[in-house]
Amino acid sequence: xxxxxxxxxxxxxxxxxxxxRLNSEGLKVAIVERHLVGGTCVNVGCIPTKTLVGSAxxxxxxxxxxxxxxxIDGPVRTxxxxxxxxxxxxxxxxxxxxxxxxxxxxxxxxxxxxxxFTGPRTVTVNDDVLQADKIFIDVGARARVPDWPGLxxxxxxxxxxxxxxxxxxxxxxxIGGSYIGxxxxxxxxxxxxxxxxxxxxxxxxxxxxEDVSVAVQEILETEGVRFRLRAKCLSARAHAxxxxxxxxxxxxxxxxxxxHLLFAVGRQPNTDDLGLEDAGIETDRxxxxxxxxxxxxxxxxxxxIGEVNGRGAFTHTSYNDYEIVAANLFxxxxxxxxxxILCYGLFIDPPLGRIxxxxxxxxxxxxxxxxxxxxxxxxxxxxxxxxxHGFIKILVxxxxxxxxxxxxxxxxxxxxVHSLLDVMYTGKPYxxxxxxxxxxxxxxxxxxxxxxxxxxxx
Numbered sequence: 001x002x003x004x005x006x007x008x009x010x011x012x013x014x015x016x017x018x019x020x021r022l023n024s025e026g027l028k029v030a031i032v033e034r035h036l037v038g039g040t041c042v043n044v045g046c047i048p049t050k051t052l053v054g055s056a057x058x059x060x061x062x063x064x065x066x067x068x069x070x071x072i073d074g075p076v077r078t079x080x081x082x083x084x085x086x087x088x089x090x091x092x093x094x095x096x097x098x099x100x101x102x103x104x105x106x107x108x109x110x111x112x113x114x115x116x117f118t119g120p121r122t123v124t125v126n127d128d129v130l131q132a133d134k135i136f137i138d139v140g141a142r143a144r145v146p147d148w149p150g151l152x153x154x155x156x157x158x159x160x161x162x163x164x165x166x167x168x169x170x171x172x173x174x175i176g177g178s179y180i181g182x183x184x185x186x187x188x189x190x191x192x193x194x195x196x197x198x199x200x201x202x203x204x205x206x207x208x209x210e211d212v213s214v215a216v217q218e219i220l221e222t223e224g225v226r227f228r229l230r231a232k233c234l235s236a237r238a239h240a241x242x243x244x245x246x247x248x249x250x251x252x253x254x255x256x257x258x259x260h261l262l263f264a265v266g267r268q269p270n271t272d273d274l275g276l277e278d279a280g281i282e283t284d285r286x287x288x289x290x291x292x293x294x295x296x297x298x299x300x301x302x303x304x305i306g307e308v309n310g311r312g313a314f315t316h317t318s319y320n321d322y323e324i325v326a327a328n329l330f331x332x333x334x335x336x337x338x339x340x341i342l343c344y345g346l347f348i349d350p351p352l353g354r355i356x357x358x359x360x361x362x363x364x365x366x367x368x369x370x371x372x373x374x375x376x377x378x379x380x381x382x383x384x385x386x387x388x389h390g391f392i393k394i395l396v397x398x399x400x401x402x403x404x405x406x407x408x409x410x411x412x413x414x415x416x417v418h419s420l421l422d423v424m425y426t427g428k429p430y431x432x433x434x435x436x437x438x439x440x441x442x443x444x445x446x447x448x449x450x451x452x453x454x455x456x457x458x
Contacts, residue, residue, distance in 0.1 A: 002129065007032065007134070010032070014136075029105075034115070045315070047091050049183060052087055056190040113125040115274070116274055120302065137274070137305070153236075159264055169260040171258035172259070176264035178204070182204065186225065195226065204227075216352070242260060268287060291311065295321055295324055342355065355405060359371065376389060376410035390408075402427065
């Protein structure tokens with residue numbers, strides 16, 4: 001039996017900073033990692049994928065150089081081995097940085113292996129039994145692969161395994177028309193692949209408003225991405241050209257033929273081999289660990305942080321989980337999960353920044369609301385950079401004058417939206433920002449203008 005004050009299982013975006021705080025408080029800590037330090041974001045998620053997005057953006061700009069009066073001799077080509085090497089270097093630096101940080105902590109021991117509960121206060125790792133009064137679960141999630149007929153006949157990618165690709169697929173079929181799938185769709189189209197996105201619903205990114213779905217589809221179709229919506233009876237089989245995906249239940253099944261297949265159909269928590277039942281830790285139907293507003297599980301002294309608790313599937317929400325736990329444990333600051341406002345981005349080009357409630361959700365409230373909307377064609381910065389797709393949309397409670405939600409789909413939208421998010425956190429009326437003076441020429445300078453032109457939501 002090896003005794004610690006705290007055990008952290010997993011090294012995603014919550015675990016390492018929590019280890020740092022526990023270390024600074026003088027606690028003896030074991031942090032356990034079975035695979036890659038840094039979790040999804042560092043190794044196969046945010047950092048490597050956005051590095052690829054950066055390479056794809058340069059490829060697209062090079063293709064458009066003549067539109068800006070810049071002449072490039074010869075065709076623009078993608079060397080995927082160089083693209084991958086750049087991605088591996090940047091992600092590798094992040095992985096090594098987190099690893100070295102953990103290893104430098106005086107009171108923290110980084111243990112390599114798979115942790116499994118044997119009781120509410122004990123876990124086994126390799127041949128050792130670890131015990132602590134505080135245990136934090138930060139094991140994240142992995143790509144979900146559907147139970148389709150025919151998958152045993154073919155090879156396919158997930159958003160993790162496609163990170164190892166060093167070639168440009170001739171025709172990439174992507175299953176799933178949400179955030180991960182759409183980012184890869186634009187990326188590989190810009191690298192030179194034919195791309196077809198297959199989605200079961202009648203529109204893309206169904207959690208967002210319909211005008212967002214339509215605009216995103218138009219952006220990607222402009223670049224040559226093809227879509228097959230309302231796909232049914234999905235299955236896959238080997239084909240002489242690579243893979244055939246059935247997308248219809250009709251006789252004489254309609255198929256999409258491609259060379260490679262990528263699944264982007266959601267994620268599942270890594271809770272199936274943790275021994276949670278031996279500790280009495282409860283999960284929901286999807287396998288996420290059930291937590292309260294302070295991220296405590298059903299077992300006293302055990303917390304679940306990050307994507308594994310189902311309370312946020314983003315790097316920023318995972319890091320906020322660490323902040324909530326640390327504030328409650330050490331700062332006499334009763335922070336809660338329900339304090340945070342929903343915010344996320346879709347990192348296509350131009351990007352989508354989304355905060356708070358959608359227009360659909362605001363309408364469902366049945367309360368008077370104001371709406372302001374401006375197309376990016378009327379934003380000077382967007383015209384100057386030749387990126388006029390998308391719009392700014394803001395929703396306000398007509399009675400309290402508080403901002404309810406906003407969408408900025410367009411140039412720098414993922415950054416500009418934060419000026420609205422910060423005002424939402426203050427609880428101040430929208431007039432605080434509508435009367436502000438912003439720098440010209442920027443995208444954010446139009447936010448006060450949109451707020452000054454609000455009309456009643458009909």
